[in-house]
Amino acid sequence: MSRARQMRRHARKMRRNGLQPVIVVNNDDHLPDLAAVVIGRALWRYRSELAPLYLALTLVITATALHHSQPTWWPYFLVTATLAAWALAVFGAGLGLALRAERFYAATVTMAAGAWLVAGTALGSTHRPLPHVLVAGGFVLAVPWWAHRRRRAKVRVDRQLSAWPQIAQTIGLAGSRVQSAMVDVWGWRARFALARGQTIQDVTTKIPAIESALGTFRGAVRVHPTQDDRANRFELRVLDLDPHASAIAWPGPSITSVTEPIDLGPFEDATAARFLLLRRHALIGGIAGSGKSGGINVLMGNLTACRDVVIWAIDLKRGMELQPWARCIDRLATTPEQARVLLRDAVAVLEARAEWLAGQGRRVWEPTPDMPALVIVIDEYAELADDVPDTAGHTDSIARRGRAVAVTLVAATQRPTQKAMGKGAVRSQMDVRVSFRVRERKDVDLILGQGMLTAGWHAHTLNAPGKFLISAPEHDTPRRGRAYLLTDETVAHAVTEHASLRPSLDQISRTAIEEAHAGVHLPVEDEQAEMPDSTEPALAPETALWVMLTGAPDEGIPVPHLVTATGMSRPWVYQRLRELADSGRVIQVTRGRWRAATDHRQ
Numbered sequence: 001m002s003r004a005r006q007m008r009r010h011a012r013k014m015r016r017n018g019l020q021p022v023i024v025v026n027n028d029d030h031l032p033d034l035a036a037v038v039i040g041r042a043l044w045r046y047r048s049e050l051a052p053l054y055l056a057l058t059l060v061i062t063a064t065a066l067h068h069s070q071p072t073w074w075p076y077f078l079v080t081a082t083l084a085a086w087a088l089a090v091f092g093a094g095l096g097l098a099l100r101a102e103r104f105y106a107a108t109v110t111m112a113a114g115a116w117l118v119a120g121t122a123l124g125s126t127h128r129p130l131p132h133v134l135v136a137g138g139f140v141l142a143v144p145w146w147a148h149r150r151r152r153a154k155v156r157v158d159r160q161l162s163a164w165p166q167i168a169q170t171i172g173l174a175g176s177r178v179q180s181a182m183v184d185v186w187g188w189r190a191r192f193a194l195a196r197g198q199t200i201q202d203v204t205t206k207i208p209a210i211e212s213a214l215g216t217f218r219g220a221v222r223v224h225p226t227q228d229d230r231a232n233r234f235e236l237r238v239l240d241l242d243p244h245a246s247a248i249a250w251p252g253p254s255i256t257s258v259t260e261p262i263d264l265g266p267f268e269d270a271t272a273a274r275f276l277l278l279r280r281h282a283l284i285g286g287i288a289g290s291g292k293s294g295g296i297n298v299l300m301g302n303l304t305a306c307r308d309v310v311i312w313a314i315d316l317k318r319g320m321e322l323q324p325w326a327r328c329i330d331r332l333a334t335t336p337e338q339a340r341v342l343l344r345d346a347v348a349v350l351e352a353r354a355e356w357l358a359g360q361g362r363r364v365w366e367p368t369p370d371m372p373a374l375v376i377v378i379d380e381y382a383e384l385a386d387d388v389p390d391t392a393g394h395t396d397s398i399a400r401r402g403r404a405v406a407v408t409l410v411a412a413t414q415r416p417t418q419k420a421m422g423k424g425a426v427r428s429q430m431d432v433r434v435s436f437r438v439r440e441r442k443d444v445d446l447i448l449g450q451g452m453l454t455a456g457w458h459a460h461t462l463n464a465p466g467k468f469l470i471s472a473p474e475h476d477t478p479r480r481g482r483a484y485l486l487t488d489e490t491v492a493h494a495v496t497e498h499a500s501l502r503p504s505l506d507q508i509s510r511t512a513i514e515e516a517h518a519g520v521h522l523p524v525e526d527e528q529a530e531m532p533d534s535t536e537p538a539l540a541p542e543t544a545l546w547v548m549l550t551g552a553p554d555e556g557i558p559v560p561h562l563v564t565a566t567g568m569s570r571p572w573v574y575q576r577l578r579e580l581a582d583s584g585r586v587i588q589v590t591r592g593r594w595r596a597a598t599d600h601r602q
Ligand SMILES: Nc1ncnc2c1ncn2[C@@H]1O[C@H](COP(=O)(O)OP(=O)(O)OP(=O)(O)O)[C@@H](O)[C@H]1O
Pocket: 246, 247, 248, 286, 287, 288, 289, 290, 291, 292, 293, 294, 295, 465, 466, 467, 482, 483, 484, 485
C-alpha cells in the first residue's frame, strides 16, 4: 500500500473517531512527500545542533553491525581511537582547533566515542550499562558543543549564506555564488564568484541592500577585491561588532622576531594593521592625547618580545613615557647629554656594522639573538631637535644608512615641522608613517607626506584616541585603524615577561661603542664631581665601571653614579654588574650599592 493511501486511511479513521486532521493539503499525493521533505530539511538545517545525536546513532549502528560480524576487532578500534585522540590533542591546531580547550575537547570526544565503540563491538550495543552510558555521556559531552560560541556563529553564517541565491536575485546580483566563508571574532568574511559581466563596482553599489537583506547594522558590510585580484570575485566582510566602538585591549605580542610584521591594531574591517619595522624607519605623529604614546606602547610590547632586537630609547620628558619599559630597554637617555652620547654611539654601531659587512662580503645585517637589530625609539622628537640641535647629523646618518645594518629609528612627535625633524633627511627617510589625530589639515602632509591630504588621508578627522592612518609599503590606501590599548598593568606584566628575553648587543657593536667612548671626555655632572676619576679622560664603559667599583668605599657606590661614569644605561650597568657578580668579582653591599669583591679592591 502506498504511503499516500495509508495517510488517506489514517485521516478517514481519525474523522470516524471525531478527530480533525491538522494538516489539510488539497492534493493528497503531495502530503507524504511534503512531510518527509520538511523533516529532512529540518534534520539538515539543524545538523550542527543535532551532530551529537547523529554521532550517537552512528555509534549504535556501527557497534551493532560489528558485534554481529566482527566482534573480535575491538582491539584495533581501541588503538585507532587512542592514536586519533593523541593526534588531535597534539596537532589539532593544524585542523583549525586554535584553542587548547578545543583540542582537549576534540580529543576527549574521540576517545570517549572510540571507547564506547570498542565496548559495543565486543559486548553488543544493548549490553548494560552501555545504552545508559551513551545517553548520559553523550549529553554531558554535547553541552560544550552546543555552547561553543564560534560553532554557533558559524551555523548562523551558514544559514545566512544559504539564503544568498534569493538575496542575490532580489538585489540584482543573480548568479553570484558563495565560494567559502570564515568566522572570526568580529563577524565573518566570505569569498564570492560573480556571474558573467558583473563587477565588484556592481556589488559596492548594492551594499545597503546587502545589509538590509542580511539584517546587519548599517555600515557592517564591506566589499573588497579578493587577494588574487580577479575581476569576477569579491570578498564580503560582515561585522557583527564595530571593532572601533570602544578601546581594544592588547592581545599580547604578535611577533617573536623583528623580521615579522607588527600588529598595531585592527582596521575598521577588523583586518590587522600589520607593518614590518626591520630595515625601515618609522614616524609616528599626532597631537597630545591622540593616542600616540599608546601606539608606542604597542610597538614596545612587540619589540620587547623579540630576542633579536636591542632597544635604545630617548625620552626627554624625563622618561615619563618610556620609563615603565626601562627594564627591557638596553639604554634609555632622559637628558640631552645622554641623548647626544646615545645617538653618537648608534652612528658608531652602524659604521662598525657596515665595515664588518663589507669585510664579510655581505650586503645586509640579518638579525639574530647574537647579532640583534638595534631600534632607537625617540619620544617627542621635536624636543630633541630643540634641546640638542647638534644631534641632527647623527639622526640623519642613521636615517640614511641604518637600513642595511638593521639600525632603525622610530620617531614620535606632535608636529614634525621642518625644524622639528632637523634640516636633513630624517622625515623623507621614514618608510612607515603612522598618523594619529592632527589638529590642522596641513599637518597631514607633514606626517604622512606631501600630497597625502588631497589623496584622501584625512588624519584631522580621526574622532577618538588611538585611531590612526598608516602609510607603509604594505598600506597604500587610507584606512582607519585603532591601536590596541595597553593599561599600566599590561605594560608591567609585559615588562616582567619580556625582561628575561632581552639580548645584549653583539661584540662588533660593543667594541664600536667602547672605541667611541675612548676618544671623548665623560660628561661632567654635579654628582660626578665628587667621584674618583671624573676629571680624567673618558674610559671605555667597561673599564670606567671597573675603575669605579674597585675604588668604591666599603659601603659601595650607588648605581646612578655608575650610570653617569660609564655614560651607559641603567640596564646596561645592571647587566654588567650581574655578570661581574656571577664571576665573584663584585658584591652588592646594600640595595643599589655595589663595590668590587675584597680581592679586587684597590
Ligand atoms: N588605542 C587607544 N584606544 C582607546 N583609548 C586610547 C588609546 N590610546 C590612548 N587612549 C586614550 O587617550 C588618552 C591619551 O592617550 P596618550 O597618552 O597615548 O596620547 P598621546 O597622544 O601620547 O598624548 P601625549 O603626547 O600627551 O602623551 C589615554 O589616557 C587613553 O585613555
